[in-house]
Amino acid sequence: MANRYFTVSWDQLHRDARALAWRLLDKGPFQGVVAITRGGLIPAAIIARELDCRVIETVSVVTYDEESMGKPQVVKAPVAAGDGTGWLLIDDLVDTGTTAKIVRALLPGAHFATIYAKPAAKPLVDSFVTEVSQDTWILFPWDTEVQFVPPIAKGGVTPA
Numbered sequence: 001m002a003n004r005y006f007t008v009s010w011d012q013l014h015r016d017a018r019a020l021a022w023r024l025l026d027k028g029p030f031q032g033v034v035a036i037t038r039g040g041l042i043p044a045a046i047i048a049r050e051l052d053c054r055v056i057e058t059v060s061v062v063t064y065d066e067e068s069m070g071k072p073q074v075v076k077a078p079v080a081a082g083d084g085t086g087w088l089l090i091d092d093l094v095d096t097g098t099t100a101k102i103v104r105a106l107l108p109g110a111h112f113a114t115i116y117a118k119p120a121a122k123p124l125v126d127s128f129v130t131e132v133s134q135d136t137w138i139l140f141p142w143d144t145e146v147q148f149v150p151p152i153a154k155g156g157v158t159p160a
């Protein structure tokens with residue numbers, strides 16, 4: 001369970017995605033990028049632009065929380081990437097590693113990179129930029145909006 005938040009702005013996301021692209025420069029060239037939808041789409045677009053890569057494939061896995069007892073479902077398999085050799089696989093983050101394990105099994109040859117990584121799944125990633133503790137929930141700009149907060153003296157609370 002998350003007990004803190006790490007808020008990522010569009011600017012920060014762009015900077016961190018570019019930092020990842022720098023790290024990936026000497027791991028390529030890649031014949032294409034596979035984005036893990038949906039969270040990997042925007043990071044993949046930024047990184048593909050920086051690496052001058054125009055071929056983008058997608059893979060989609062829907063995972064369910066423990067309460068629903070459902071099995072993760074691959075709702076869109078990658079078509080063009082073979083076993084992943086020569087391809088760059090991108091997601092926004094790894095957390096428990098459930099998504100990463102499934103996608104790695106589909107594309108064992110790919111170089112797997114994420115912007116953020118939590119400790120439980122760090123060993124599953126080949127490249128990442130920032131480690132975030134397991135109990136921190138990352139708030140991405142596409143999931144949030146800016147809103148008014150009352151002054152501290154009037155009860156405003158700034159999340160840690």
Ligand SMILES: O=P(O)(O)OC[C@H]1O[C@H](OP(=O)(O)OP(=O)(O)O)[C@H](O)[C@@H]1O
Nearest residue numbers: 037038039092093094095096097098099
């Ligand atoms: O390591 P895990 O515990 O599997 O969590 C990481 C995954 O969870 C989020 O995707 P989510 O399944 O919420 O779907 P989305 O990308 O469509 O938002 C995130 O984008 C990663 O893909």
Ligand code: HPA
Nearest residue numbers: 093095136137138139140
């Ligand atoms: O920390 C997170 N933030 C957003 N989505 C996620 N999906 C798994 N972990 C996270």
Ligand SMILES: [Mg+2]
Nearest residue numbers: 037038039040
């Ligand atoms: Mg995702």
